[in-house]
Amino acid sequence: MATAYGPDTRDHRESGMRDHTGQYPGSRGQSPGDHFLPAVLRAPLEARSWRELLYAVLSLPLATVMFVFSVTMTSMSAGLLITFVGVPLLAVGLAVCRGFGAMERARARGLLKLDVAEPARVRGKTGSPMSWMSAVLKSGVSWRHLLYTLLHFPWAVFTFSVSVVFWGYGLMALTYPLWHWIFPVFVGTDGIQLYGDRTHTQYLDSPLELAATGAVGLVLVLVAPWIVQGLVSVDRLMVSGLLGPSSLSARVTELESDRGVVVDTAAADLRRIERDLHDGAQARLVALAMDLGLAKEKLADDPEVAARMVEEAHGEVKVALQELRDLARGIHPAVLTDRGLDAALSAIASRCTVPVTVEVDLDARPAQAIEGIAYFTVSELLQNVSKHAGATRATVDVWRTADRLMLQVTDNGRGGAAVSAGSGLAGLTERLDAVDGVLVVDSPAGGPTTVTAELPWRG
Structure with a gap:
């Protein structure tokens, strides 16, 4: 039994969760080895930091408009429910909130690089205004858009305040040594007044105080991007959770x-x-x-x-x-139906052009459909070993983990296998995905290659 699969699986599953750029969701930029400066120093210079700041700044006026509209609309429609006007007014208001949601998804896509799918459009059964109005009022998506306009406003106020304070005070303090001369020339004071009463005043005007002010500003500027990132992560959750499809x-x-x-x-x-x-x-x-x-x-x-x-x-x-x-x-091989995966995979291995070691550790048989997919998956992988890997040996391990059937095919070939469009591995990935399965390929150049498949048990 291949007991070494445990930690490898965690690594592979984590690598499978990376986005198309190779980064983990929420990571910043490239790996540290690709830059001369550490991430904490280059963060204020990255385009992502300024996009997030722009998102936080724009959130306040937009959230204010959406909040005022939603409160006014719901109040008026609730007050007019006793008449016929309240119901269509509420439906129109919900439709406008869906429009706000489309705007917010586009803003998140452009500034936060968060791509949220558009929810299903509302369509009436008959195409009449009454049918459309009924569909809007029954749609949970419409009410989630309304909830977003109400919840986003207080958070936008907080995000705007914190972002502007940290960035504003940070930039002001960082550059203060460059423009402190304005105070004695145009204001008639020695600098920014730090403290003052009837008998004593303290200004930031000495070289040491200027240097300390600049240092404090530098710290604020370095910390500000990470604070803003943490704040807009809540916006990410709100947009994806409330404005996307259920x-x-x-x-x-x-x-x-x-x-x-x-x-x-x-x-x-x-x-x-x-x-x-x-x-x-x-x-x-x-x-x-x-x-x-x-x-x-x-x-x-x-x-x-x-x-x-x-x-x-x-x-x-x-x-x-x-x-x-x-x-x-x-x-569908008869040996699979009669004797199960162990015998069927051994038969496949005997036809492979390289020696194959098969280890199957199952205390029961999975569902026939899953068993068949597992058989053809291993068959396809061993064919790849025979035709493309240039290997001298291979191993096949099969075992059960909780309610999952695990397959792992390893060879000592040249490596370089990838799940690219049109390849056999891409077809296997689609076939496994159709039954909620996962295919993970670990094949560095020079080998070895390890392909791990995970299928639901469904016994």
């Missing part, structure tokens, strides 16, 4: 996509089976029928030639039967 809607969309993958895969398998039958066994049987017809004609005139043709036809029958067995094994 979890149920997202799950439905995911299942629809997975269903499409399953349908496309089944159609491709049917086309492959039809092509194999047409080009293989069917063509061979047609030729066999013609040979037997010729042998029948020769039977009376030249029995020896007819016997030889029948013998050749008998050999063709054996080849056709073998092709049909191979085709049936490709659809």
Whole structure:
């Protein structure tokens, strides 16, 4: 049993959660090794910090407009509910809130690089105004948009205040040694008054005080981007949680996509089976029928030639039967149904061009569909080892962890395998994703290659 999989899996799963840039969600910029300055020093100079500051500054006026509109709309519609006007007024107000949500998603996409999917549009069953109004009022998305406009305002006030104070005072103190001369020239004082009463005043005017002020400003400027980042992370949660599609809607969309993958895969398998039958066994049987017809004609005139043709036809029958067995094994091998994964994977390993060690540690059999996917996944991976890896040995480990079936195929080949568009690994990823599975590839240049698949048990 491959006990070393535990920590490797955690590493692989973490790498699978990285975004398209290779960074973990929420990480800043590139890795420290790519810069001469540490992250804390370069943060005030990064475009991301200024985008987040701009987002925090714009949030206050926009949130104020949305909050005033929402409070006014809900108050008026509640007061007019006794009349017919209140209900359509509320529906129109909710529709406007959805428009606010679209604006906020676009702002988050542009400034925070947060891409939130647009929720499903509201459509009435009949297309009439009454049907549309009913659909808007019944939509949970509409009410979540209204809730966002109400909750975002107090948070926007707090975010704006903190961001402007830290950035404003930080920049002012940092640059104070450069413009402190303005006070004695134009204001008539020695500098910024730090303290003052009837008998004593203290100004920031000495070289030491100027240096201390600049140092405090530098600290504030270095800390400000991280404070703003923490504040806008709450905005990220609010936008993604309240302005995006609901979890149920997202799950439905995911299942629809997975269903499409399953349908496309089944159609491709049917086309492959039809092509194999047409080009293989069917063509061979047609030729066999013609040979037997010729042998029948020769039977009376030249029995020896007819016997030889029948013998050749008998050999063709054996080849056709073998092709049909191979085709049936490709659809669903009998050894898998009869004896389970251990025997089926051992049969695959025996046909691989490199020595393969198979270890299966299962106390029961998973669902037949999962078992079949596991079998064909290992089969595809071992074919890749035979054709592309340039390996001298490989191992296959199968075990169960809680309610998950784990597969791991490792080879000592040249490495460099990747889940790229159009590759066999990409097809495997889609097939596993269709059943809530995961495929993780760890294949550095020079090898070794480790491919780990995780499937639901569903026993």
